[in-house]
Amino acid sequence: MKVRRALLYMPATDWNKINKAITLNVDSICMDMEDGTALNRKAEARDTIIRALQELSFGKSEKLVRINSIGSGFEKEDLESVLPFHPDGIVIPKIESGSQIDWADEMIGKEEQAQGWEKYSIRLLVCIETALGIVNLKEMANHPRLDGLIFGAEDFAASIGATRSRGGWEVMVARSSVVTHAAAFGLQALDMIFVDFRDQVNLKIEASQAAAMGFTGKQIIHPAQVAPVQEAFTPSASAIEYAQRVVDTFLAHQSDGAGAYELDGKMIDMPIVKNAQKVIDRAKAAGKI
Numbered sequence: 001m002k003v004r005r006a007l008l009y010m011p012a013t014d015w016n017k018i019n020k021a022i023t024l025n026v027d028s029i030c031m032d033m034e035d036g037t038a039l040n041r042k043a044e045a046r047d048t049i050i051r052a053l054q055e056l057s058f059g060k061s062e063k064l065v066r067i068n069s070i071g072s073g074f075e076k077e078d079l080e081s082v083l084p085f086h087p088d089g090i091v092i093p094k095i096e097s098g099s100q101i102d103w104a105d106e107m108i109g110k111e112e113q114a115q116g117w118e119k120y121s122i123r124l125l126v127c128i129e130t131a132l133g134i135v136n137l138k139e140m141a142n143h144p145r146l147d148g149l150i151f152g153a154e155d156f157a158a159s160i161g162a163t164r165s166r167g168g169w170e171v172m173v174a175r176s177s178v179v180t181h182a183a184a185f186g187l188q189a190l191d192m193i194f195v196d197f198r199d200q201v202n203l204k205i206e207a208s209q210a211a212a213m214g215f216t217g218k219q220i221i222h223p224a225q226v227a228p229v230q231e232a233f234t235p236s237a238s239a240i241e242y243a244q245r246v247v248d249t250f251l252a253h254q255s256d257g258a259g260a261y262e263l264d265g266k267m268i269d270m271p272i273v274k275n276a277q278k279v280i281d282r283a284k285a286a287g288k289i
């Protein structure tokens with residue numbers, strides 16, 4: 001699966017920002033036709049995306065397109081216009097049911113078949129950002145086209161009538177549900193946007209909190225957020241070294257017949273080894289080892 005530590009949005013009408021995005025070495029670039037695009041510019045957004053997919057080289061960055069929500073009246077034309085240019089994936093905002101995922105899957109599957117592309121070569125990521133989206137997570141997370149669940153805090157707060165706070169306690173249960181469902185179905189989990197894009201200190205705090213919660217990446221909205229966020233979701237050299245020691249010493253103790261043992265004053269047993277293995281997997285995926 002494509003590594004997505006940072007997923008950068010820009011309004012799909014903004015040709016300059018798309019051109020800027022491809023120079024940033026960001027894992028995923030998401031051209032947004034939804035809330036980043038004004039209502040009277042949806043057609044222009046489609047045309048700009050088509051031009052970008054045809055003319056620009058995205059390098060190692062993933063090419064994603066966010067369509068308008070299902071039921072907005074724009075979604076069908078959004079999908080139909082961009083699919084022939086094979087984006088790497090589609091992002092759907094405000095997803096609320098399994099049948100909405102089936103609808104998108106069918107549309108994408110038909111285009112793959114018509115063009116002779118491999119089935120499931122266009123991936124799907126969905127934004128869980130309403131109360132109903134959280135309640136229906138279980139029926140949505142188990143779809144073979146899905147790569148990830150994205151948590152949208154601002155829309156979620158609006159949907160339940162919560163007031164956002166810096167600590168984010170008002171969205172914590174929903175945020176954590178997204179991670180849990182993603183993990184249960186082998187998907188990636190992408191954390192909420194940190195909207196105060198000039199504040200690097202609190203961005204780093206929120207990104208490391210998300211990584212500690214089990215998120216694999218985070219949505220971002222500004223070039224200054226790329227490096228700190230990608231770093232927060234990449235295991236540090238010392239974390240990798242420790243994880244490797246845990247795995248190595250565990251194997252040695254297992255063959256000596258010990259399931260639990262001590263390392264640096266701490267008890268090590270199976271769950272700690274499993275977590276260490278996850279650190280190693282993430283480091284490998286990020287090209288660190």
Ligand code: COA
Nearest residue numbers: 008009010011016017018020021032035036193221222223
């Ligand atoms: N993607 C790519 N480039 C971006 C960018 C983004 N999301 N946000 C800013 N930039 C570029 C600017 O165009 C500018 O480029 P330049 O130096 O070549 O002129 C540079 O980075 C510095 O930008 P800055 O002046 O600090 O910000 P701004 O005032 O131009 O833009 C926002 C501020 C919030 C409007 C802008 O960051 C943005 O549009 N973010 C994405 C919003 C979005 O897509 N929302 C919907 C999804 S949640």
Ligand code: MG
Nearest residue numbers: 035093152155
């Ligand atoms: Mg939104």
